[in-house]
Amino acid sequence: MTCTHALDVGAYLFGSLDLRERSAFERHLGGCDTCRAEMLRLAPLPGLLGRLTPDDVENLDDLPTVAPKPRKRRLLLATAIAVVVALATVVVLLRPSPGPTWAASDANTGVSASAQMITRSWGTEIRLSLHDVPLGSRCKLLVHDKKGQREIGGWWGTSTADGETVPGSTSFQLDAIDHMEVMVDDRILVTLKR
Ligand SMILES: [Zn+2]
Numbered sequence: 536m537t538c539t540h541a542l543d544v545g546a547y548l549f550g551s552l553d554l555r556e557r558s559a560f561e562r563h564l565g566g567c568d569t570c571r572a573e574m575l576r577l578a579p580l581p582g583l584l585g586r587l588t589p590d591d592v593e594n595l596d597d598l599p600t601v602a603p604k605p606r607k608r609r610l611l612l613a614t615a616i617a618v619v620v621a622l623a624t625v626v627v628l629l630r631p632s633p634g635p636t637w638a639a640s641d642a643n644t645g646v647s648a649s650a651q652m653i654t655r656s657w658g659t660e661i662r663l664s665l666h667d668v669p670l671g672s673r674c675k676l677l678v679h680d681k682k683g684q685r686e687i688g689g690w691w692g693t694s695t696a697d698g699e700t701v702p703g704s705t706s707f708q709l710d711a712i713d714h715m716e717v718m719v720d721d722r723i724l725v726t727l728k729r
Pocket of ligand 1: 538539540541563567568569570
């Protein structure tokens with residue numbers, strides 16, 4: 536990546552550039568191969584985030600027990616996940632605008648969490664911070680809206696220091712979100728509400 540504007544691609548795709556920034560970026564895109572390549576690489580992602588269902592992620596958990604054939608798919612998914620995480624991070628870095636924070640702790644699991652909720656044109660960005668999650672766990676964030684629909688807000692492995700921040704997102708608008716659950720397999724570690 537040799538063009539500094541390549542960082543704007545993520546913000547552009549997620550609709551977080553204003554009108555003036557958008558048209559300036561589109562003009563730049565016409566003359567920059569690096570940004571056009573970056574655009575092609577990332578373009579499917581906003582759709583991908585919205586399309587993933589809890590079942591998709593449950594299937595992801597099953598894959599390691601299945602022999603060689605699904606490896607390629609795993610690799611592709613792992614790459615997609617890495618890009619989603621990187622992209623979410625880029626968007627966070629570009630547009631830091633603090634929103635309400637939801638926090639909770641669970642007396643049974645001992646896990647505590649806080650989530651900074653940020654309104655976006657495409658839905659809600661979630662910056663999740665976790666404490667006392669067992670290392671080596673494969674976690675996911677389930678977002679429930681008030682109509683009973685649910686979406687995966689993110690998933691990750693816990694391998695780093697306590698209090699790590701996990702980037703997440705949902706297509707639900709902030710007002711439409713009822714609650715969120717941090718889960719390991721089918722076990723709820725902690726539930727977050729407004
Ligand atoms: Zn460029």
